[in-house]
Amino acid sequence: MLKLTHSCGSLRGSDAGKKVSLAGWVSSWRDHGGVVFIDIRDISGITQIVFGRDESADNEELLERAHLLRGEYVIAVSGEVILRPEGTRNEKIPTGEIEVAVSSMELLNTCRELPFDMKNMDAVSDEVRLKYRYLEMRAGRLKDNIIFKHKLFQTTRNFFSDNGFLEIETPFLTKSTPEGARDFLVPSRLNPGNFYALPQSPQLFKQLLMIGGFMRYFQIVRCFRDEDLRQDRQPEFTQLDLEMSFIDEEDIKNILQDYVSLLFKELLDIELKTPFPEMTYADAMLRFGSDKPDLRNPIEIKDITDIAARTDFKVFKQAAEKGVVRGIKLSDAEEISLSTIAALTKEVAPLGAKGLAWIRHREEGLHSQITKFFSQEILSEISERFDTVPGDILFFIADTEEVACKSLSYLRDRLFTPDENEFRLLWIVDYPLFEKDSDTGAWIPIHHPFTAPNPEDVELLNTDPGSVRSRAYDLVLNGSEIGGGSIRIHSMELQKKIFNLLNISDEEADAKFGFLLKGLEFGAPPHGGFAFGVDRLATKMLGLSSIRDLIPFPKTQRAYSPLSGAPSTVEFEQLTELGLKLDVPTKKKED
Template sequence: MNKIMEWTRTHYCGDLKTENVDQEVVLMGWCQTRRDHGGVIFVDLRDYTGISQIVFKMEISETSHVLADSIRGEFVLAVKGKVAHRIEGNVNPKLPTGEIEIMVDTLEILNKSETPPYVLENRENVDEKLRLTYRFLDLRDSTLQNNLMLRSQSLQIVRNYFISQRFFEIETPILTKSTPEGARDYLVPSRVNPGLFFALPQSPQLFKQLLMISGYDRYMQLARCFRDEDLRGNRQPEFTQIDLELSFTEPEEIYKLTEGLMVKLFEETISVKVETPFQRMTYQESMENYGSDAPDIRFDLKLKDISDIASECELRVFKQVVDKGGIVKAICVPGGADFSRKDLDDLTEFAQIYGAKGMAWIKRNQDGWQSPIGKFFTSKQKDALEERVGLNLGDLVLFCADNTKVVHDALGNLRKEIALRRGLINNSE
């Protein structure tokens, strides 16, 4: 057996501090970089906790120094040595371990690596297909590792929170019978029943209802779900959801449970205090103001219904839509008068993706309205419209006229697109 297997790792690479100086330590990890400075070899040794600088000198260990000369990127190493202060001028304030280094007296190369297809530190500039081909390498990146560690921490918090609220964590079957859901099923052939299939669950809905009528009162599960549907930003074939079911409860209790979970998650993962109670709105309010049942409220750009004004103007398209039971809504973009004609054409094409047949617009400048449709409104109608949408000097108004679903889909997505283009979204919120 390799002698290294008799070693016990004493510390992780990101854990060492100045208080560990003069301690004998054993570290294991991957070579991030290797540098040879006048016969002194420096290696950044990496594991999921961070990086420690390890140093090889001839006067400390000739054997280890010679072996270190063969180290290359992504070699897997085990080292034994003493923690020391970095000399003045070599301290790296960007690293938690930047004040120390390890003087190595014993080195073992646990596994050599072929030349990686790309440098890990340059991951952001590498084609995604290449990263996915070498997924094991991609997952060594600190950003992805931090994401997975945050996910792990979050799931543990969720589990502990609901257990503290007297929930049972119960695993429901994965191989089950097909039931009507919102997407197609993934099917698994049954070996013992030729010609028959199991379906992978799109949700544990029926099972958790069965648990309620069996008297389990409060159920939770970090449930794996499978749905055969087209990929989108918020859709994928398999995913994990926080699944709950309660008996003998009221909506207010569910609100408070959910708020309590969010408070705990944000506080324990990213140290952010969330105020309760959360803002509440009805489905109708959400659709009327944002065109979505999952609105982004980090920015304004609310939808304004101007159907009554539009029905009285001379613009035939608006009048016909309203006469047929449709609606006309508008979004006011503060400072949007600087949008070019190309910008407006691009936004029109974007709205057409969601069913809009076109899009009218108004700019408000020093001389009043700049718009192809301005001539169809009287002065009184212009005043009413400006007041309704909050139009001020330098602003832009975008209109959509159609049935309710198309208007909400088009403007609901358009407001998010405009917010992205104008930098209105605060990603820290």
Template sequence: MSETLVLDRLDDWRRSHDCGALRASDVGSEVCLMGWAQFRRDHGGLIFIDLRDRGGLTQVVFCPEGSAEALERAHVLRTEYVLAVKGRVRPRPEGMANPGMPTGEIEVEITEFKLLNTAATPPFPIEDRIDASELLRLKYRYLDLRRPKLAGNLILRHHAVQSIRRYLDGLGFLEVETPVLTRSTPEGARDFLVPSRINNGSFYALPQSPQLFKQLLMMSGFDRYYQVVKCFRDEDLRADRQPEFTQVDIEMSFVDEEQIMGMAENMVRTMFKEAMDIALPDVFPRMTYADAIRDYGLDKPDVRFGLKLVDVTEVVRGSQFQVFAKAELVKGIRVAGGAALSRKEIDDLTEFVKIYGAKGLAWIKIKEGEWQSPFAKFLSDEERAGLAEAFGLEVGDIVFFQAGAAEMVNTALGYLRIQLGERFSLIPEGSFAPVWVTDFPLLEYDPEAKRFAAKHHPFTAPQSGHLEKLAEAPGQALSRAYDLVLNGNEIGGGSIRIHDRATQKAMFAALGIEDQEAEDKFGFLLKALEFGAPPHGGIAFGLDRLIMILAGAKSIRDVIAFPKTQKAMCLLTDAPAGVSAGQLRELGIKLRSRDKDKDKA
């Protein structure tokens, strides 16, 4: 039927309101609305349609009082047909108002309408309560974006970005665009490479961040810069990662950490208030990296709930339980009332920590008159007393332990802590707890590469007095870096930058980058540092992650218009895809089959 319908033209029709705008104060007004038919209810002598656009829903009614001709024609209308309607706003009949809808007090009595387009039956309902798979919704993303929740996320994103722009503009920042085609500087994640046709055999790289360009802008005298910018990283994906993502990138000259953190803190506070009317604390608390790892196991602590980690290495140092006795670090988490967990639930948690390199999960249930545990018999009375005091144990508690290398112990328990917080409903719903993490190590040892790597990036300045440690004890050098963490998510990270050539070369040397390699990769930066670079620093916010938290979404895919899957695929356009042999010839590229055995050889 839809193929034989004659579609109308808009001609001189003009939309007077969006579908979420009309209220009781508009009763009696003549209006023109345009949108999609969300729901259709045919009551014989009356046809009701909920008309939807990005503004919301308005109930329109085709009835003899409005137009018998329009009512007759309306029998062909179906879900997702595109309509333009004219009519008169009237109150809904007594008892029929819908307080759950902003437009729920009124309806529009239709006098005439135009059918602008028909629609095939959607592969899933265009409503928030659906059980369609994410893969199906990504394939039909243009339909998924019609759903009010997803559309609302993008509208929220728009308002948040506008708030950020207003704030920074008010402080005298300039928005400057930096190149998308640049050179590969493989320090960090893998680059996305772009072959050059004109310069055959050479490649551009898509930027992982505008880091070097924004520093060069500081050297150019543009002392307050920002950019809402696309960045690219060719890395394994998770729920909070995409191959292309958006940063709010900021850099300032003649400033210290306090000024940058104060500016950034107030920006986030302002954005939350303007975009969602959420009041964040007047002052964001701070903790050092060392304290974050000690108490929470992670450098992005979720401070909305307790369950702090407790170090009991010395308590069990000489234990007959050899897993504890020989471990570099032994830590535990006490869960009040957690002894009610079943063995299957504990087994599930054991499998969970294995994701983070743990071989298992030790535990003790505190019962009346006994400690239930596979290893409790190995604990001496003195060790039991020490553990009871360290954790403040009471009947009904459970304690989970992890023992081994410090990094594994902290990481496994850090993520277990979050899992337990969710399992026992310890995280206050709708709460927001920002915290600054400071005093990061400048370098961290990479056991695979057998060398030190930059904790943030190689342009981060060392703290006063720590430059000498780069050569003597690189693992002890602290940086002038700072991260802003919100609800266990790092939403922003920055640092004071190195602004002289000698310090930058010392940093490269500590990373094992020889002079010639430094010149080849970063010669333009080293040269620029010779021409009076000002002290400068900045911060970059992951916009997708920030909006995800603000919207209460589970994944950043829910706040990006056209995201990729966890395998970096675009199901809508089937990207990435092959290209023609002619295109490859122009680029001087020949493809070969990947033989894993040969690659290993």
């Protein structure tokens, strides 16, 4: 093969007159009567090459061979860089000022008929795209996303290394310690009947690294969770994991703000405003109905439960006794018709809402089918609380706090289109340490059982666990949680107390987390950490709709790989070696 001198995206007008060698794929082919133009493509870009313009070459033989080339054939060429004639230059590509007059060509490989048009990937189904993922990589957009992620990794490693962190690996084959999702289990051939679990996160091991004296750790690590998939989930995903000793929440938030700001500056040339604003969990739920609000959206929820309790409107009055009455204001909403309101009412029904009340602000005042149940004084209070002006419309949910939050949060997002070029980051703090399991009524951790309680609330562990705030903090970007962390429990006594509240017996705790608990008895330092979902962060930065758009070989929503056929059956002998016997329910044949 020809010895390459340049990549297909590197030549410029200043290279005119140079003898060069390139290799890549045939992207397009054009015959202009005695001269053949071909765009040759590699990972760096495209260069136009031309057959029939090199006076020193056997143009007739080259043209004959050029006519045999087809899309995605792999070729290597040599020739001279020449400036394109005036009027034919392509300012849309970096190499558009030049072309290469081919003097020799090697055909390195042919290509069978393509399963789709690579220039129209939007028309290709997800299943087909995933099956021929390598072709989609060549098409451009996916390739660019993967390169972006590489640059993110590179910037990440440089930043944390420069700030005194050590990149340390943790085990992939470890003990099953369920963390909310199902584990992927790996049978052990050498220990029949026993199983490893692939890690859902390096949580326990990074805490042990702090006990081992490594004061600043980070790792770009693969994690695994056997859960139902959504757009922002994959069974295996990449996480930026870090942990620090002898710190508090502010230390961790400061280092992370510097890191995220650097990413946006280095990769997108965007200056973020720091420090990022901070909001308590309770305030976020009250004002936005969500613990991951999109601050690009100016619509805020207002609580009028106190006002509703004094009305004659039975729906509001009853809700105010046992739940809440809350609403949002949509400005300049004259175009909102009754049919639109009816459609919105249907949309919030699956969220538990039994109805959607509304009031318009007209020139003569507030008006609706329900305003006859309100005194003028009450209407004035409502108008003042929402600061309404003519043209505004108010939507209300009168229900439990949970239903009101879900429904109004949905309507906020539904009724506002944010600027995709704006990035708003937010810290959410003071999460409750526990919540009640909806099925059993037992206390469960909102984050994980190793999260430390707020020191001011420790006494409440004995009397009112539901009011205990945690030392957890999540980072939200444009309405998505991109990472979370907490200060950890480093006292064995406090960790046992938390386990007792969670109905985890000493025996169960020792069986699941014994290796960490023993470590806590040997001088564990105060420590805390954080974990970023790298794919989710990059997805937000690039404005993509799904993390699959930057993962080279993702799975479908059924955790299946159309490309490799995984998961698949295995040979009986392999199962025998592992001491396994399958008992898979057979599907009944349909009549």
